[in-house]
Amino acid sequence: MLDVGGTGGVRDRTGRTGVGARPPRLTRRVRAVVAVGCWLVVWQVASVALDQPILLVGPWEVLVRLVELVPTGAFWATVGRTLADVVLGFTAAALVAVALAAAAAASRWVDALLAPLIATTRATPVVAFIILVLLWTDASHLATVVAFLMALPVLYTNVLEGIAHRDARLLEMTRVFAVPWPRRVAAVDVPGVLPYFVAGCRTGIGLAWKSGIAAEVIGLPVGTIGEQMYQAKLFLATADLFAWTVVVVVLAALTERVVLALLERARRRLAGEPAPPLVDPAGGAR
The missing domain is CATH 1.20.5 (Single alpha-helices involved in coiled-coils or other helix-helix interfaces)
Structure with a gap:
């Protein structure tokens, strides 16, 4: 609501004044x-x-090195390779987590069988998984496997928690009126679980990136960011190491924003609301 004060001009409900209060x-x-x-x-x-x-090194030296790296084709090939591996691992973890959580919510036996597996995966150090994967296979898709294993427990636990906290009255209503399963999922299950899934994505994306890069640094798959970081350490190229670290931070932040924007569009579509643009008119991606 707006309040027109005697001397303060237009005031909104947060107390800010002026012609068109500044948006939060x-x-x-x-x-x-x-x-x-x-x-x-x-x-x-x-x-x-x-x-x-x-x-x-200082931030200026890192910026100079980034300006030198970004225009090269090798830079984008390296970024694309690591980005594809980590995103693939996280996406697979999200799909598997949703399927396993749905099965665990439907059956106590499935829940009991999965509980020790999820607990073990959550407690196992990432280095142990990296070494095991290297023993079982080559390093070509090491980051994908490790990112999958690190993100899976977080996503599974959050989705299972969301299923358990769905609106009981709405669920009872769907049973009383024999609402078809697809409509119940869209109207009750997804809106109830989505906030928990979003919270899991926020944590899982960060874990996927950190563990994926760690796997690349240890396994040294060719043409990856992890390999570049190891080479920078080997030749004491500190500016390169910081530059690639900045690249990883930016990629992780962009991945999170894109995933959350897509989930928000899906939520609005299910709720019958107009979907927000992926690019904010005020500037920048949503």
Whole structure:
């Protein structure tokens, strides 16, 4: 609601004044930019104080190295290879997690059988999985397998939790009125589970990227970001190491934003709401 004050102009419900109060999203972006800027200053000061480029380079040196890397075809081939492997592993984990959680929710026996497997997968160090996969097969798709194994327990647990917390009254109504299974899934199951699945995706995407890159650094599949990071460490090319780390952070953030935007579009479509654009008119991808 808007309130017209005597001297303060137009005021919205949050207390901001002016002709067209600033949207909260813009405020969050300003805070984010300021926060990133502060940490970049801290990084630069630490680099200058240490004065050891082999140990810590400044943000300017990293930016220069990124400008040199990005226009090359080898850079995009490397990024594409790692991106495909990690996204494939996460997507497979999401599909398998949904299927297993649905089966576990439908049968206590399935739940009991899967519980120790999921607990073991969650507790096993990522290095152990990397070594086992290297023993069983080559390193060509190591990142895919490891990303799958790391994301699966988180997604499975969240989806199972979401199924358990569906609206009991709506479920009872669907039983009383004999609502067909497809309509019940679209109207009750998906809206009830989706918030839990989204939370699992936020965590699972980060795990998939961290474990996938770790697998590449150890297994050294050719033409991957992990291989480039290992080569940078081997030749003490600290600027390269930081540059590739920045690339991984950006890729992980973009992956999360795209996945969450697609899930939001799916939710709105099921709810009969207009789907938001994937690109925000105010600037930037949603």
